[in-house]
Every structure is written in C-alpha cells, then in structure tokens.
Amino acid sequence: MEDRYAGCYASLEDVAAxxxxxxxxxxxxxxxxxxxxxxxxxxxxxxxxxxxFTLEAHVQEVHVFCNR
Incomplete structure (x- = not known):
C-alpha cells in the first residue's frame, strides 16, 4: 500500500494536474x-x-493511491 501512495491533495483536480x-x-x-x-x-x-483510488479524510484533504 505504501508503494502505491501518491500523496495528499486539496482536491481531485489537483491530483490530475x-x-x-x-x-x-x-x-x-x-x-x-x-x-x-x-x-x-x-x-x-x-x-x-x-x-x-481516493480517500477523503477532511475538507480539502484527499489521499490518493495509484493502481497502475
């Protein structure tokens, strides 16, 4: 799971960018x-x-995991 973690972002839009x-x-x-x-x-x-795969922890806190 750790090797797939891409970080924490404020929004899904920030993830894509x-x-x-x-x-x-x-x-x-x-x-x-x-x-x-x-x-x-x-x-x-x-x-x-x-x-x-995303987990929303708080407002403007999206944790992202890459599946590929």
Whole structure:
C-alpha cells in the first residue's frame, strides 16, 4: 500500500494536474492551450477507470493511491 501512495491533495483536480505534470504530459501542450485542460474531468475519469483510488479524510484533504 505504501508503494502505491501518491500523496495528499486539496482536491481531485489537483491530483490530475500534479500527476499530468509529473508524467511530463504538459511539455507536449502549447502554453496558450494549457488553460483549456479540464483537470476535474480528467480526475473523475481516472477514478472511474480505476487508475486511482481516493480517500477523503477532511475538507480539502484527499489521499490518493495509484493502481497502475
């Protein structure tokens, strides 16, 4: 379980933004288009597809575990 823990975030949107940035995914996207990326939808899809498992501990405290 420890090796799958990705950290604690304020929201699911922050999770998607952080994981995308860490994977180098934004390097391919032009700067003027980055504002149109919908991280909330990405995070929801990641959770629904089983890529991540989340536990909400408190308001603005989401613990994330990566399944892949």
């Amino acid at each position: 952080s994981l995308t940035e860490a994977a180098g995914g934004l390097e391919q996207v032009p700067e003027h288009i980055r504002g149109y990326i919908n991280y909330a939808t990405m995070a929801r899809d990641m959770e629904l597809c089983g890529d991540i």
